[in-house]
Amino acid sequence: MLFLRYYLWLVPHVLLGIVVIVSLRKRLYQTLPAFFAFAVFQLVQFLVLFTVTKFVTPSSIHIYVWLLTCGALIGVLLQLAVLYELVRTVILSRTSLQRVLRLLFAFALAILVLASAATSGSLRDVGRERIMNGFETLDFSNNLVLAGMLVVILLFSRALNISWRSRATGVALGFGTSACIGLAAAAVRSGLGESAFVGVDVMQMAAFHVSVVIWIVYLFLPDRTPAFAGSGLAKSEIQFWEQELQRMTGQ
């Protein structure tokens, strides 16, 4: 079990390092800067926490938990930035209806924040320490908002029939997987208490591992929109269109 935990802690971050390097080479920081910043931040946070674990003792564990919580807070802000980036890239940048759509997404976000506040308040505390409970609440709320917003964005673009570029799809799928499993894990941890800590931790780390693999796969795939097939306009069709135009405009 210890090996598995170390594997799930180290390997996804090594893979995330590959994501950062490939993103630099493919200039992803220009198209998806928030995602790039998130990946870099996750790496830095991992390096800091990994170093701290080498020096921390049971009496100073609160330093680790504080660092974890502060990191999670910054992570939440960066993930919200990634969400906005996805909405902007996939939907807002492609239409002049930005004001209406931005309002719609802001409304969905407000509903989800309210829902996360209500449900996280109803969940049982996982430990005796306030900072640990604070971290759990933050983690749960973040996953709820992230998963909810991704469902909203994906369903909305599906309803409007807007296609996604493959790289944005990969980013959304990665975050969606990690957020949904993280949400389930946080609920299990709240339901079962401290006895489920290790199992739930493994579940969350495995979800993050899957997410990083998804990001790597989509990074190596060409970034394209779905292809369309079809032949050109024939002369008879052009004549038809001309007649149609005259009919429509009444000329």
Add this chain to the structure above:
Amino acid sequence: MILASVIVVLAFLALFLILHVVKGHHATGRDLDQLASRLQAVDVDAFRNLIDEREEEYLREHLPQREFRGIQRERKLAAIEYIRCASANAAILIRLAEAAREDPDSAVAQAAEKLFDNALRVRLYSFRVVPRLYAGLLFPGASLVPADLADTYDTVTRQVVMLGLQYPTRGMSAAL
């Protein structure tokens, strides 16, 4: 524990939904001919007539109350059907515009840009209007449909024709 179980179920449902929608996005590249064949005819004038307030007022004044309600109900159901058709067409036109936007000819790309915007507008309107029309079935007296829906759809139709002069839209305006 019950709340935790509900959240676990909802989380997995959300994951399933995300996977399903992403899978759908991968399968969305289509043959333009196949898209064109899915377009349905929409008579914009007939739709305008169905949501015209003056027409409604006229019927209200000249028909017995019971008959007026029955007719209004039929008119609203017909309007819903028209909007559904227009919305389905708009969804196809969004894809057509997306394909045309990649065209190297800037005139085609610009026309596609406008078409994309207006098709999106029709689609958004339809999401807003259909529930209002259903509400109108419950409250027959209330006027619930914005008149600009028909205008926007008309604009979209014209833009398809404009685009069709420059780009292979494969018989789409005929269906519109």
